[in-house]
Amino acid sequence: MLFAESEGPQSPLLPVWPEVFIGLFCFAVIFFVFYKKLLPSINKTLEERREAIEGGMEKAEATQAEARQTLESYREQLAEARHEAxxxxxxxxxxGAALIAEMRAEGQxxxxxxxxxxxxQIEADRKQAAEQLRQDVGKLAVDLAGRLVGESLEDHARQSRTIDRFLDELENRAEAGVPSQSGREA
Structure with missing residues (x-):
């Protein structure tokens, strides 16, 4: 400062050269320390962060691709399940249609x-009724004939022959469509 006062007033635009050199020297020392010590650790941290981000992105892309593949697999399985259903x-x-047809055929x-x-059963009942009627008519005919003739027709063989002959005659007349004599007499 003494030096600055002795020379007189200095212009504010002109730099003080000793301060400039000291400033440059201090800047160089600080720059060298930052460059050698701090800058590598910052670069290392940034590189790790970049790798982590890129790895995370790759992982995310791989996971997304796997998710797409799984989704496609599920869609295929769903389509197969729908087809199977x-x-x-x-x-x-x-x-069901075959079972219904089978049941209808079984029912038929x-x-x-x-x-x-x-x-x-109707035919058997009809034959039984005809046989019963034949027996009843025969018995009535034998009783009636016995009263008319005045003799007993109790002989079973004779009675059966007479009944059969009488009924056969009635059946033949019924088939021929000729009215019986008993119908004319009444």
Whole structure:
């Protein structure tokens, strides 16, 4: 400062050269310390952070690709499941239709059996009723003939022959459409 006062007033635009050199020297020392000590650790931290970010991005992309692949797999499985469900539904419909047709056929067969059994029973009942009627008519005819003739027709063989002959004659007249004599006399 003494030096600055002795020379007189200095212009504010002109730098003081000793301060400039000291400033440059201090700047160089600080720059060298930052460059050798601080800058490598900052670069190392930035590099680690960059690698972590890039690794995270790669991991995220890989996970996203895996998720897409899994989604496609699920969609394929869903489509297969829908197809299988449709096929099973169609099979069930076909089996149901076949079962209905089979049950109808079984019902028809049972109905035919019942009808045939009914016809057979009716025919058996008709024959039994005709035989019973034949016996009753024969007995009445024998009783009537016995009263008219005045003799007993108790002989069983003779009675059967007479009844059979009388009934055969009635059947033949009924088939021929000729009225019986008993109908004319009445």
């Amino acid at each position: 449709g096929r099973l539904r169609q099979e069930a419909k076909e089996q 067969r049972q109905r035919e059996e019942i009808i045939a059994a009914g016809h057979a």
